[in-house]
Amino acid sequence: MENIDKIDLQILKQLQENSNINIKELASKLFLTVTPVYERIKRLERDGYIMKYVALLDKKKMNLGMTVFCNVRLKEHAKNVGSNFVKDIVALPEIIECYNIAGDYDFMLKILVEDMSSYQDFVMNKLSTIENIGNTQSVFVMGEIKHSTALAI
Amino acid sequence: MENIDKIDLQILKQLQENSNINIKELASKLFLTVTPVYERIKRLERDGYIMKYVALLDKKKMNLGMTVFCNVRLKEHAKNVGSNFVKDIVALPEIIECYNIAGDYDFMLKILVEDMSSYQDFVMNKLSTIENIGNTQSVFVMGEIKHSTALAI
DNA sequence: ATTTTTGCAGTAATTTGTTCGAAATAAAAT
DNA sequence: ATTTTATTTCGAACAAATTACTGCAAAAAT
Known part of the structure; x- marks a missing residue:
């Protein structure tokens, strides 16, 4: 083919x-x-090798200079619980990436916000309102050493 | 301005x-x-709001279907130790992202490889040869729920 | 050996990108 | 309020890129 x-x-x-x-x-x-x-x-x-063409914007210029990785553990792991969680995650625009991971936590989110107080607001008023979230751990990014969208081919 | x-x-x-x-x-x-x-x-x-235009490729089609986040702790934190580490990281094409983070580890790497044995090879023969790496923790991605390059603007 | 297929070059047609002067709108000054 | 100034937009003309088409040559298949 x-x-x-x-x-x-x-x-x-x-x-x-x-x-x-x-x-x-x-x-x-x-x-x-x-x-x-x-x-x-x-x-x-x-054939789907190229998925899409996009413009990459400057985070800081767009007032989204703070990156936080947030690890999330669910309370229960029933089938529909996970899919409801996923639906809520996709709806939040601050969450730019979300991975289902192996290890201590269930999901890892990459979150882009303006500053620490926006992050507090995000966690308090948006993330915490999602059903069935057990606990979370925030890992703050101090510096971006490398960030590429290009695959090593 | x-x-x-x-x-x-x-x-x-x-x-x-x-x-x-x-x-x-x-x-x-x-x-x-x-x-x-x-x-x-x-x-x-x-004015730098748009940084660049890129094509986004399909990871799986390019045989890079496995994503691993690797947390790295350095042995020492002297000034030049970190910058040497950074130089080595940038040179490795499997590492698509690298963040300097706060918390238990110093850096978090996002790594794209074909499968588990390629990852083993990467850790054994490439990552571990970098000077001054203390210990590492691999977090394996089981599923990608959301992955956007678009900022929430 | 000859047919079929595949990939490339060259050209023409079409679409898209770029530039420019005039008109309209908005902002600043009188 | 009215004039002046600056900014933004429109529309048309031009330049450049994309797309379509034709034919040729080298592989691959029969």
């Missing part, structure tokens, strides 16, 4: 670093003309 | 969901013509 070769990998590598590059320039980097590059990109989109 | 209004926010909101939308369509959504939208985007890029 589908498979990707070295040229496809090069294209993906480029696009996940900068998706605004035009096909002509990308083609010349790969010593090709626009047609094969164009067709390969369309195929990679169709 | 610079400031953004409601229209700018709408533009940013759109672009961080889908940056491949063309200006004409974006303009009609905002009941504007292309010129103001075009100029606003260019200004938002110049």
Whole structure:
């Protein structure tokens, strides 16, 4: 059905670093003309290798300079309890990521807020109102050493 | 100096969901013509609100279906020890994110690998060779509930 | 060996991005 | 209130990019 070769990998590598590059320039980097590059990109989109194209914004400029990882333990682990929790989590825009994890806690949330008082407000008035949350542990981010959306391919 | 209004926010909101939308369509959504939208985007890029445009790839399709968070504690906390550690971390492509955190551990790494044996290989042959690492704790991701690059604006 | 398929080059058509002067709107000053 | 100034938008013209189409050549399959 589908498979990707070295040229496809090069294209993906480029696009996940900068998706605004035009096909002509990308083609010349790969010593090709626009047609094969164009067709390969369309195929990679169709086959789901490329999921979407997005703009990455500056957190601090958008007043979301504080990152907190919040570990969450549920009270019970019944089937529908978890799915209700998930529904509530998805609805909260401050939660930018949510993982179901193995270990001491059930979920790990990545939360973006403006400052400490916004975080307090978030925990007090939003997170804590979610049913069936047992206890939570907040891990505060002091510095972001590395943050890439590009996969190592 | 610079400031953004409601229209700018709408533009940013759109672009961080889908940056491949063309200006004409974006303009009609905002009941504007292309010129103001075009100029606003260019200004938002110049002023650093928009950092970059990227393609997001499918992890599983790229054989990076396993996510692990790895908490790292350093042996010592001398000034140059940390910066050497940072240099080594940045060089490892499996590490997609690295945060300096408060709490029991010093750093939290987000690692993408193909499977458990690749992770073992990563820890044994790459992570453990980094100088001054005290101990580590691996938190395995069983499921990804939510994963957005879009800020809540 | 010949048919079929696949991938690439080149060109043309179409769409999109960019620039510019004029008009409209908003803000500041009289 | 009225004029002046600055800012923003519109619409049209131009430039550049994407998309579609045709044909050729190299692999792959029959």
